[in-house]
Amino acid sequence: MKTVVYQSYRTTDVPAWIETCLTSVRQWAGAQGFEYRFFGDEFLQFVPSWYREKADGRIPIVTDLARLLTARGFLEEGFERTIWLDADVLVFDPDHFGISVTNEFAFGEEVWVQPSASGGLRAYRNVHNAICVFARDNAMLDFYIHACKSILRRLEGGAPPQIVGPKLLSALHNMIGFELIGEVGMLSPLSLRDVANGGGPALDMLREKQSAPLCALNLCSSLAGTETDGVHITTELLEQACEHLICDSILN
Numbered sequence: 001m002k003t004v005v006y007q008s009y010r011t012t013d014v015p016a017w018i019e020t021c022l023t024s025v026r027q028w029a030g031a032q033g034f035e036y037r038f039f040g041d042e043f044l045q046f047v048p049s050w051y052r053e054k055a056d057g058r059i060p061i062v063t064d065l066a067r068l069l070t071a072r073g074f075l076e077e078g079f080e081r082t083i084w085l086d087a088d089v090l091v092f093d094p095d096h097f098g099i100s101v102t103n104e105f106a107f108g109e110e111v112w113v114q115p116s117a118s119g120g121l122r123a124y125r126n127v128h129n130a131i132c133v134f135a136r137d138n139a140m141l142d143f144y145i146h147a148c149k150s151i152l153r154r155l156e157g158g159a160p161p162q163i164v165g166p167k168l169l170s171a172l173h174n175m176i177g178f179e180l181i182g183e184v185g186m187l188s189p190l191s192l193r194d195v196a197n198g199g200g201p202a203l204d205m206l207r208e209k210q211s212a213p214l215c216a217l218n219l220c221s222s223l224a225g226t227e228t229d230g231v232h233i234t235t236e237l238l239e240q241a242c243e244h245l246i247c248d249s250i251l252n
Contacts (some may be wrong), residue, residue, distance in 0.1 A: 001080040001102060001135075005029040006070060008043035008063065009087035017238045018221065020246075024091040031094060034083070039070075046070060053160050054152040060222060064129065064165045065148045071100050071134045077085040079136075087126045088221035089184065092245035097183055097215035099133060105140040107169055108218070109180040111209040112188045113202040114229055121190070121202055123209045127169040130218040131184045140178070182212030184218055185220055187241070189231035196240040198248065207251065214251050 007025060009018060017098075029036040044052065044059065046066045055061040071082040083099060091097055100163075108128040117124035134141050148164040155163075173180070185206065187195060194200030207214070219241060223233045231237075245251065 002078065003032075003034040003081040003083060003099075004074050004079045005032075005034045005083045005085065006039065006067075006074070007037075007085055007087050008039040008066070011040040015235060015238070017085055017219070017235070017242045020242050021088055021090045021219070024094070024216075024246075025085050025089060028091045028094040028097060029083075035079075037074075038076070043070070048149075051149065051152050054155055058159050058161065059153075059162060060161070061159050062123045065145065067129075067132060068141060068145045071132065072145065075136050075141075077136065081133065081135045084129075084132040085184075085216075086218055086226070089130050089216050090218045090219060090242055090245055091216040091217040092251065093213075096213065099134045101135065101179060101181070103138070104133045104179070105135065106179040106181050107131065107173075107186045108186065109182045109211055110166065110186040111206050112186060113191050113209075114188055115190070115207050121205055123205050125209065126166055127173045127180060127216065129165050129169060129188050131181055131216075133181070174223065180211070182210055183215040185210055185214045185217050187217050189220075189223060189228040189233055191240055192219065192233065192237065193231045195251075196237050196245055198244055203251075215244065217251075219247065 007022060026036050043066050044062050046069050051065060052062055067084045072169050074082045108131040110126040110128040112124045112126060113121055151164050190202035191206045194203035219238055226233055
């Protein structure tokens, strides 16, 4: 299929580990024979100004819609399939990473590992949009664009995080079900720390609960600089996680 892979990130002060992630996706796309497109800050301008104002500075909410509008533009341009990957997704096993979606659409499978009330660990299964795949004539894209705009129009008092991303998609999936790509996962802070340390119980649970062998992971850059579930998410931790995934093959 004529396929385009596309991403977006700022073009100044780019962390080295983000560069590593972007390079991994660009190289994977090239090896697959896919076209690759990259957008800088102009990506945010693809979204109507009223929507950006309603998003109240939450860039992820703006990019949630921008990736959809761009996908529609690519399909109208003549591509048969579009693949969006977040800038903080690292493809660490490109040889085993393929996209089998040839019609309709798919999103990513999230297994979020966090502390349980009993002091152990618990995994929550959700949908993430760090990867979005849309084939020509799919039934989802126009509806999803409409839903994003409708939700923001009705919103009063600030936009909650993930309101038109994982929260909306997880709710829809629970009701109607759609294809999820298990090869692209999401690292919670506990799982991220385990990856950076070369292994641990949270990473073991992630691997056990994920529906497919992991080939790529979203490193959750939105949490960088914070402390969540007792994990300080520093640049050094993210760089160490990338190194372990690429060089030590701890998930292969």
